[in-house]
Amino acid sequence: MNSGQVLLGNQSQMMRQAKFTLSYLTFIPLMKELMTAWHQKASQKWKPCINRSLLQSELPPSNGFLIIEANGGLNQQRLSICDAVAVAGLLNATLVIPFFHLNSVWRDSSKFGDIFDEDYFIETLKSHVRIVKELPEDLLQRFDNNISSIINMRTKALASKTYYLQKVLPKLQELGAVRIAPFSNRLAHSVPPYMQGLRCLTNFDALRFSEPIRLLAENMVDRMVKNSSMRGGKYISVHLRFEEDMVAFSCCIYDGGDKEKREMDKARERSWRGKFRRPGRKISAEANRMSGKCPLTPLEVGMMLRGMGFDNTTSVYVASGKIYNAEKYMSPLRQLFPLLETKETLASADELAPFKDYSSRLAALDYTVCAKSEVFVTTQGGNFPHFLMGHRRFLYEGHSKTIKPDKKKLVLSFDNPNIRWDKFKKNMQEVLRQSDLKGIALRKADATLYTFPMPDCMCQRTER
Numbered sequence: 001m002n003s004g005q006v007l008l009g010n011q012s013q014m015m016r017q018a019k020f021t022l023s024y025l026t027f028i029p030l031m032k033e034l035m036t037a038w039h040q041k042a043s044q045k046w047k048p049c050i051n052r053s054l055l056q057s058e059l060p061p062s063n064g065f066l067i068i069e070a071n072g073g074l075n076q077q078r079l080s081i082c083d084a085v086a087v088a089g090l091l092n093a094t095l096v097i098p099f100f101h102l103n104s105v106w107r108d109s110s111k112f113g114d115i116f117d118e119d120y121f122i123e124t125l126k127s128h129v130r131i132v133k134e135l136p137e138d139l140l141q142r143f144d145n146n147i148s149s150i151i152n153m154r155t156k157a158l159a160s161k162t163y164y165l166q167k168v169l170p171k172l173q174e175l176g177a178v179r180i181a182p183f184s185n186r187l188a189h190s191v192p193p194y195m196q197g198l199r200c201l202t203n204f205d206a207l208r209f210s211e212p213i214r215l216l217a218e219n220m221v222d223r224m225v226k227n228s229s230m231r232g233g234k235y236i237s238v239h240l241r242f243e244e245d246m247v248a249f250s251c252c253i254y255d256g257g258d259k260e261k262r263e264m265d266k267a268r269e270r271s272w273r274g275k276f277r278r279p280g281r282k283i284s285a286e287a288n289r290m291s292g293k294c295p296l297t298p299l300e301v302g303m304m305l306r307g308m309g310f311d312n313t314t315s316v317y318v319a320s321g322k323i324y325n326a327e328k329y330m331s332p333l334r335q336l337f338p339l340l341e342t343k344e345t346l347a348s349a350d351e352l353a354p355f356k357d358y359s360s361r362l363a364a365l366d367y368t369v370c371a372k373s374e375v376f377v378t379t380q381g382g383n384f385p386h387f388l389m390g391h392r393r394f395l396y397e398g399h400s401k402t403i404k405p406d407k408k409k410l411v412l413s414f415d416n417p418n419i420r421w422d423k424f425k426k427n428m429q430e431v432l433r434q435s436d437l438k439g440i441a442l443r444k445a446d447a448t449l450y451t452f453p454m455p456d457c458m459c460q461r462t463e464r
Contacts, residue, residue, distance in 0.1 A: 034234040034314065034374045037432065038401055042461075044440050046398030049459035050204065053197035054128055059092070062130055064172040065139065066093040067150060069181035071101040073108075074115070074363040075383035076184050079450060081116075082202040083187040085129055086195040090161060091169050094130040097121075099147075101182060108359045115360055117208045124206040128198060139176060150179045155186045161195065190445050193456075199449060200457035203387075204394050209364050212354060217368035220346045224369060227339060228315040235315035236305065237373035239366075239388070241295045241380035242329060243321040245271055252294035253285040260325075289415075292407030296379040298323070298333035300414055304405065305377070306336055307428025315339040317346070317373060319366035319384075321359070371395065377403045390451040397461070398454055399439040405431045 066088050070080035081098050088095040097112050112118060122131045135147070143149040153168050164187075172178045180186060187195075209217065225233040247254070248267035254260060268276050276283065288294055296304075298318075305314075316337045323330055334340050343352060343365055355361040363384065370376050371391055378385035389400040413419060413427045443452035454460075 034231050034236070034310070037375055038399055038436050038439065040397065040399050040440065044398060045461045046393075046440075046454050046458040047461055048204065048394060048457065050197060050200045050457055052459070053193035054201065055194065059128075059130060061092075062094045063092050063169065064094070064175065065096055065132075065135055065177040066091065066172070067096045067135070067147060067177060067179040067181075068098050068183040069101050069179075070098045071182040071184050073383065074360040074367065075387040077115075077360065078203065078207060078387060079185070079383065080183045081112075081207065082199045082450070083185075084183060085125060085131075085202045085206075086191065086198040087164055087168075087187060088129045088131075089198045090164055090191075090195055091172060093172055094132055096135055097131065097133050098183075099181075108361075110358050110360050113210065114358070115210055115213065115364060117210050117214075120208050121206045125198075125202065128201070135177065143177070147179065150177050151175060152179045152181055155180050155183075157185050158188045159186055160188050161191050189443075189448050196449060196456040200453065203450060204391070204453070204457060209368070213361055213364045213368075216347060216351055216355075217365050219351075220343075220365060220369050221372045223346055224315060224317055224341065224373075227341065230313045231315065234374035235317060236310065236375040236377060237317040237319060237370040238301055238377040239370065239379060239385050240298060240301065240318050240320040240323065241382070242297060242323050244324040246295050246380065247324050250288060250294050251276065251283045251285060252288050254297065289411055290408070292411065294407070294411075296407070296410070298329050300410070301377065301379060302333040302336035303414070303424075304403075304410065304428050304431065307425045308403075308432045309425075309429065310337075312336065312338055315341070317369050318342050319370050373401075375401060375403060379405075386448070386451045390449070390453050393440075394453050394457060398458060401439060403432060403435045404438065406434070 066084065068080060068084045070077040070084075072080075077098075077100060084095055084098055087093070097118060100108075100111060102109055118133065122133075125131055140147070151171060153171065155168065156163070168178060168180075208214065224235050228235040244263070244267050248264045248271070285294075305316075314337060316339065318333075318340060320342070343362065346369075347365075352362075355365065367384070367388065370388055376385075376388060376392060378389070385402075385404075389402050389404075392400045392402060409427070410431070413424055440454075441452055442454050443449055443456060449456045
């Protein structure tokens with residue numbers, strides 16, 4: 001039997017089990033209230049203390065203008081901006097409001113001010129870094145009114161403080177302006193406290209969303225709280241990575257039909273141009289699933305949450321792009337959680353119209369609703385959940401309040417045709433327990449403060 005047949009059999013078994021589960025779960029009493037999902041001791045609690053490592057003295061004369069190009073989606077852009085502020089502080093450079101690269105995947109033409117509050121950004125950081133909206137005209141004329149004529153330093157990935165001081169600063173002082181494009185992941189995770197402080201201040205304060213995004217997002221949060229009145233205004237948010245490109249890239253098999261194969265082959269060719277057809281490349285859908293690389297289906301997410309004890313009175317917000325074959329795959333999740341909302345159900349078509357063709361602006365709406373939820377569920381990794389976990393730690397006394405399942409272990413439960421509900425439930429509650437234990441974590445030297453803000457951006461509360 002080949003890997004496709006194995007997975008097809010597993011998926012079919014899971015679907016049969018799910019039909020039984022859907023009817024059986026109706027009679028299960030509430031096992032775990034949302035407000036008791038986490039068990040945080042008083043001695044583990046942290047509080048924001050960004051300013052402890054930041055200097056408040058008058059800024060010395062600028063060494064020149066730093067221009068960076070942020071690439072990728074919303075949170076990769078966010079990373080680039082925060083790192084650029086830290087580098088500008090190190091070099092005593094004047095930072096030009098970052099440009100956004102028009103990415104072929106995201107296809108979002110938004111500028112900085114469309115996503116973030118530009119004036120608030122400049123005002124919040126003014127005591128630490130000079131920031132301007134554009135290059136002075138006289139300087140731009142020196143480069144033939146073409147920013148592309150300014151030298152691109154092409155900085156190496158995860159560059160150290162020393163690299164910037166030895167390689168970038170001399171050119172900045174010589175030419176009056178330097179450019180670094182692209183700038184994503186161009187600064188080391190571990191840098192001096194002052195630079196970390198600038199990262200903290202930028203990410204957790206200065207990068208406030210623009211007013212149109214902020215107002216609609218706040219309304220969406222209010223609606224979720226109102227819809228969750230049976231649970232004291234508390235709700236679950238799920239980052240569901242089951243878009244067509246995500247399913248295609250994973251090379252996993254779901255229903256195993258010819259239609260799915262044609263659609264996935266077409267999606268791979270459109271986005272990756274023969275990458276998956278290279279000679280000698282072997283892809284095993286079964287191995288991918290067993291190693292936890294396959295995106296969770298909406299049904300699998302629903303079964304996991306019901307196994308943890310969340311019932312059909314739990315409000316759920318699903319953050320995602322366009323779900324692959326949504327009519328088919330979302331139906332079981334809606335049956336399990338009838339109080340399910342998305343951007344499209346929570347906001348009106350007129351409210352969403354200004355954001356419709358801008359993936360980063362839509363992601364900012366999702367980001368806000370997820371940040372304010374009692375429980376956040378991440379299903380596939382990436383910058384969106386990593387930034388959210390860090391932001392939630394910053395907001396919730398150091399605990400991310402995030403369910404981050406070990407998908408290798410999940411597969412063993414999902415694909416076991418003989419598993420009983422009580423055993424499945426026990427396994428899912430262990431996933432929740434592990435997520436609770438790992439909710440509080442300090443940053444290690446090779447990790448990013450955007451996911452682990454303690455101890456760089458937060459201080460431990462002292463017991464009284």
